Amino acid sequence: MTVRAAVFDFDDTLIPCKKYFTGAKAEFLVWLTAVFAEQLDSCLGEARTLARNVRDALLATEHPTQDVDELLDGMLSREAAAFWLQEKDAIEKLHASRSGEGWAERVNLLQAAPCMDEALLLRALGRLKNAGADTTAAVALRIMAHAIHLEEVQKYHTFRSEGQPYNQGRFPLACLEAYLFSCHLLGARPEWEHAYQAEEIGRKAFHVLPEFLPGAEDMLDYFRQHARMALLTKGPRDNPRTVTDNQLNAQWRKYEVCRMTRWIPREQVRVVSVKTPRLYRELIGNVPESKAIAIGNDYDGDLAPAKGLHRIWIPVLTWFADGATRFEQDLKGAKLVLDEKGAQGWLTKKKRYLFRVDSATLVPSVVERFL
Numbered sequence: 001m002t003v004r005a006a007v008f009d010f011d012d013t014l015i016p017c018k019k020y021f022t023g024a025k026a027e028f029l030v031w032l033t034a035v036f037a038e039q040l041d042s043c044l045g046e047a048r049t050l051a052r053n054v055r056d057a058l059l060a061t062e063h064p065t066q067d068v069d070e071l072l073d074g075m076l077s078r079e080a081a082a083f084w085l086q087e088k089d090a091i092e093k094l095h096a097s098r099s100g101e102g103w104a105e106r107v108n109l110l111q112a113a114p115c116m117d118e119a120l121l122l123r124a125l126g127r128l129k130n131a132g133a134d135t136t137a138a139v140a141l142r143i144m145a146h147a148i149h150l151e152e153v154q155k156y157h158t159f160r161s162e163g164q165p166y167n168q169g170r171f172p173l174a175c176l177e178a179y180l181f182s183c184h185l186l187g188a189r190p191e192w193e194h195a196y197q198a199e200e201i202g203r204k205a206f207h208v209l210p211e212f213l214p215g216a217e218d219m220l221d222y223f224r225q226h227a228r229m230a231l232l233t234k235g236p237r238d239n240p241r242t243v244t245d246n247q248l249n250a251q252w253r254k255y256e257v258c259r260m261t262r263w264i265p266r267e268q269v270r271v272v273s274v275k276t277p278r279l280y281r282e283l284i285g286n287v288p289e290s291k292a293i294a295i296g297n298d299y300d301g302d303l304a305p306a307k308g309l310h311r312i313w314i315p316v317l318t319w320f321a322d323g324a325t326r327f328e329q330d331l332k333g334a335k336l337v338l339d340e341k342g343a344q345g346w347l348t349k350k351k352r353y354l355f356r357v358d359s360a361t362l363v364p365s366v367v368e369r370f371l
Helices: 018-039 043-059 068-075 078-098 103-112 120-130 136-161 170-186 192-206 216-224 250-257 277-284 299-306 360-370
Strands: 005-008 228-234 269-272 292-296 310-313 335-340 343-347 353-357
Touching: 005 277, 018 043, 018 068, 018 136, 018 170, 018 192, 043 068, 043 136, 068 136, 078 136, 078 170, 136 170, 170 192, 216 228, 216 360, 228 277, 250 269, 269 277, 277 292, 277 299, 292 299, 292 360, 299 310, 310 360, 335 360, 343 360, 353 360
Parallel strands: 005 228, 005 292, 228 269, 292 310, 310 353
Antiparallel strands: 335 343, 343 353
């Protein structure tokens, strides 16, 4: 093998991440439907059962590729899907009109006067029932799931404007405000206790014991024999030099729990908001780019900035902001050199290999054959 340096992404490349966040969203939906079923509508009890089924399906999947929203879309009947799309625009307009308010202000306003004139979900469920539809619970759950998505997107852009798009408070705050937005949609009075519970459920996404994805440890062992190794991961920006839990952000905590020092020393780890070509060049040190490789799951965020290196893409869209819009552009003029089950590869015009593989288990064999 001629590769002398390897830079790895962390979440959903070496350890699962999407699984825990989708599981946390599903758990939040179970809690949310339970809260409102007690106050408002019996069909939300059915929605809670459906939310439990979604949660269990996600947690039973070793490496889920679908988010909660996508799973729910697949459960909707044609009638329910059409109804949901009709309601979606109105819900998004209401969310945009409320997005400038702070969460504490929203609690106080709703406690003083629930917005019954804005109770879009409650009215939608009433129209479905009057039409004799048996999909009320599924539509209710889909609308509540969309509330989480809207708040998560908003929090991402808020923190991004502050230079911290992966701040750990983003998801817990999204859950808290999704609870408040659901109160708007149902014309319900929020409770402070429920608001804090919603935020705590969001924090549980970080309270996991991470395990390695299939093939990840063997892949790390393989490169340890031949190459300088580094970890470049997106997360809250800090650089602690201690293993004390309260001084670690989630990325460093996972680094410690997974005992990543077996492969990658602390000085070769960077936790950043945005990956750049400069960071890749810094981490490979004196190794030429032609003898270095980058491995990640988010093409646009992980691999597009590593254009000067060889690259291996293991596709998983962890966040809504992840994507592969630059993949086809980077393949222009490239020559196909590998096309097998679970693995494709190209040699680009700049004489760099670009591979797309289904799993880390395939990486050592691909590198052995071509690099």
